[in-house]
Amino acid sequence: MFELLGITPQGLVAQLLVGLINGSFYAILSLGLAIIFGLLNIINFAHGAQYTMGAFVAWIGLTQISQWLGFPELSINYWFALIVVPLVMAGFGLILERTMLRRLYHLDHLYGLLLTFGLALIIEGMFRHWYGISGESYPAPELLQGAIPLESLGIILPKYRVWVVIISLTVCFSTWYVIERTKLGAYLRAGTENPKLLQAFGINVPLMISLAYAYGVGLAGFAGVLAAPIFQVNPLMGSNLIIVVFAVVVIGGMGSIMGAILTGLGLGLVEGLTKVFYPEASGVVIFVIMAIVLLIRPAGLFGREK
Amino acid sequence: MNSKVKLLYGILILIALLLPFQNFIYLVFAMKVLCFALFACAFNLLLGFTGLLSFGHAAFFGTAAYITAYLCKEAGFSPELGIVLGVVGSGALGFLIGSLAIRRQGIYFAMVTLALSQMVYFLAVQLPFTGGEDGIQGVPRGMLFGLIDLKNDVAMYYFVLAVFLLGFAIIMRAVHSPFGQVLKAIRENEPRAISLGYNVDRFKLMSFVISAALSGLAGSMKTLVFQLATLTDIHWHMSGEVVLMTLLGGMGTILGPVVGAGIVVGLQNYLANIGSWSTIATGFIFVICVLAFRRGVVGEITAHFKNKN
Numbered sequence: 001m002f003e004l005l006g007i008t009p010q011g012l013v014a015q016l017l018v019g020l021i022n023g024s025f026y027a028i029l030s031l032g033l034a035i036i037f038g039l040l041n042i043i044n045f046a047h048g049a050q051y052t053m054g055a056f057v058a059w060i061g062l063t064q065i066s067q068w069l070g071f072p073e074l075s076i077n078y079w080f081a082l083i084v085v086p087l088v089m090a091g092f093g094l095i096l097e098r099t100m101l102r103r104l105y106h107l108d109h110l111y112g113l114l115l116t117f118g119l120a121l122i123i124e125g126m127f128r129h130w131y132g133i134s135g136e137s138y139p140a141p142e143l144l145q146g147a148i149p150l151e152s153l154g155i156i157l158p159k160y161r162v163w164v165v166i167i168s169l170t171v172c173f174s175t176w177y178v179i180e181r182t183k184l185g186a187y188l189r190a191g192t193e194n195p196k197l198l199q200a201f202g203i204n205v206p207l208m209i210s211l212a213y214a215y216g217v218g219l220a221g222f223a224g225v226l227a228a229p230i231f232q233v234n235p236l237m238g239s240n241l242i243i244v245v246f247a248v249v250v251i252g253g254m255g256s257i258m259g260a261i262l263t264g265l266g267l268g269l270v271e272g273l274t275k276v277f278y279p280e281a282s283g284v285v286i287f288v289i290m291a292i293v294l295l296i297r298p299a300g301l302f303g304r305e306k
Numbered sequence: 307m308n309s310k311v312k313l314l315y316g317i318l319i320l321i322a323l324l325l326p327f328q329n330f331i332y333l334v335f336a337m338k339v340l341c342f343a344l345f346a347c348a349f350n351l352l353l354g355f356t357g358l359l360s361f362g363h364a365a366f367f368g369t370a371a372y373i374t375a376y377l378c379k380e381a382g383f384s385p386e387l388g389i390v391l392g393v394v395g396s397g398a399l400g401f402l403i404g405s406l407a408i409r410r411q412g413i414y415f416a417m418v419t420l421a422l423s424q425m426v427y428f429l430a431v432q433l434p435f436t437g438g439e440d441g442i443q444g445v446p447r448g449m450l451f452g453l454i455d456l457k458n459d460v461a462m463y464y465f466v467l468a469v470f471l472l473g474f475a476i477i478m479r480a481v482h483s484p485f486g487q488v489l490k491a492i493r494e495n496e497p498r499a500i501s502l503g504y505n506v507d508r509f510k511l512m513s514f515v516i517s518a519a520l521s522g523l524a525g526s527m528k529t530l531v532f533q534l535a536t537l538t539d540i541h542w543h544m545s546g547e548v549v550l551m552t553l554l555g556g557m558g559t560i561l562g563p564v565v566g567a568g569i570v571v572g573l574q575n576y577l578a579n580i581g582s583w584s585t586i587a588t589g590f591i592f593v594i595c596v597l598a599f600r601r602g603v604v605g606e607i608t609a610h611f612k613n614k615n
Contacts, residue, residue: 043416100593104596110359110412110413110416111596111600113361114592115592118588120589121588122585122593124585124589125585125589128582129582129586239542243424244424246421249417250414250417286421288425290421291406291422294407294409294410295409
C-alpha cells in the first residue's frame, strides 16, 4: 500500500518521529502557556524567547562559561544543564514577574501581551547581537548518540530523539498529575477559578502566581535544552515556534492541562503526516486546522470561554 | 472640533505642503513616515476605537504591497489601478481573517490574527509570483492617471500626502459618525452594546475590514515609494511595529498614531546602521510604554491640557 503512494515505511516512521518530537515541544510550551494564563491571565509572548534563551544558556554553559570565569576545565554538560537551565530560567521568570508583570494585573489582559512581546524582542535582539543568526551547534551527550536499529521493520530510531519524546512526555504528565491530583495542584486550580476567595482562606496567592510564572518559564527553558542538540541553537528558533504554539493553544483552548498536552502532541503528528503526504502544506496545516476549529467550535476543542 | 484643534490641523497640513521646499528632511523619509502613519491610523481604528488588538496587520499591509508590485511590474498596470486592486485584495483578506478572528475575544483574538497572518506569510514565501526571499524589486512608479510622472520625488510626495489625507479623513469620518459611536460602545462594554440591540459582530467585522483595507492602502503606497515589496512587509515584526507606533503615540487618539509612526520610523532610520540594536530598542520602548506610559505621547499631552482646564 505504501509503495502505491510512493511512500516508504521508513520515510513514514521517520516523519512520524519528527512529528512526535515537534508535538512534544508544542505540548511542553502550550502547557506552560496554559499554566501561566490560568493564574496570571497573561499570554506570555516571551515564551518562545525564553525557550531560545534556555537553549543558549545550555550552550553557554557547555562552551563559553569556562572562558568567562577563567576555569578551562569548567563545562556544564548536558545532564547538568537539564536541571540547572530550567532553574536559571525559573529565576529569570521570577524576577520578570516581581518587577514588571505584577504591575499589570489590574489592567486589561492586552498589556501583558504587549509587555511580554517587548521582552521577547529584547531577548531575541540581544542574542542576535552577540551571536549572529547563523546558529551554534550543541552535541548530543555521548550516551544518547547513535541509533537503535529495528531490523524487523527495517528502520532505525535515533536514540536522542526517542529520549526527547520520552522525557518530555514524562514531564508533561507529571505536571498534569501534580495539578490534577495533589493538594498543591488543588490550590493552583482554586487560584485559577477564584483567587480572591483562595486568598481569604489564607493561601499566599501572590507567591503562588510568581511561582506559576517561574514554573512556566522553567518549562520553556527545559524545552530549549532538549531542543539544543536537535536544532541549531539560533536566536530565531523560538519566535517561529511560538506562533505555531499560539495556534495550538487556540485549537486546544487553555481551560484544560490535559487538553494542552494532547492537542500539542496530536498536532505535531498531524504536521508530520502532512510532511509525508503533501509536503507543501506542512507549514500551514496547523493554521488551517485552527481556522476550521474556529468555525466549528470557537471555544477550542477542550476550552471553555473565560 | 473646536477652533484651536482646527488651527492645529491647518498648521500641520501647511507644514506638510511646504515640506518639499527645504533641505533638512529627505522627501523619501517623509513619504515613509506618511505611509506608516496611515498604516498606524488604520490600525488604531481597530485597537483604539473598537478595542480589538490584531497582531496580524502586516498580512494586509504586505498583501496589498505584493499585489500592487506584481500588477504594476509584471502586468503593466497604471499605479492608481494597482493601488485600488491592492486595497480590494487586502480588504477581501480582511473580510476572511476578520470573520474568523471575531469568533474569539481578547487575547485569543490577538493570537488568531497572529497565526492567520503567519499563514499568509508562509504563502508569500512559497507562491511563485512573490519572488521568495528577494521579493518583487524594481517596481515602476509609472504615470499617475497617465498625466503625472511619479518618478519625480516631489510629485510622488504630493501624491502620498493626498492619499494619506484621504485615508485620514475616512478614519476621522468613521470615528465621528454614529458607526464610530457604536464601535466605542463595543470597546467600553460589549455586553451592553449587545443588549442595546446592536449586531456587535457585524460592527466589529466592518471595522476590521475598513482597517485592513486602509492598511492595504498604506502598503500599496509604500510599494510605489520604495519600488519594492518584500517579506519584511508581511512578517510579524511589522505587525509588532504598527502596534508599537499606535501604543507610543497614544491608543484611541486621532493624531497619536501619526506621532508614533514619526518617532518609530525616525528611530529606525537612526539605528539602522547598528544592526540588532533596532530590535532591542523597539523592545525596550514597548516595555517602557506598557509599564509607565500607557496613554502615549498624544494621550499624555491631551490629559495635561484637560487637567489645566
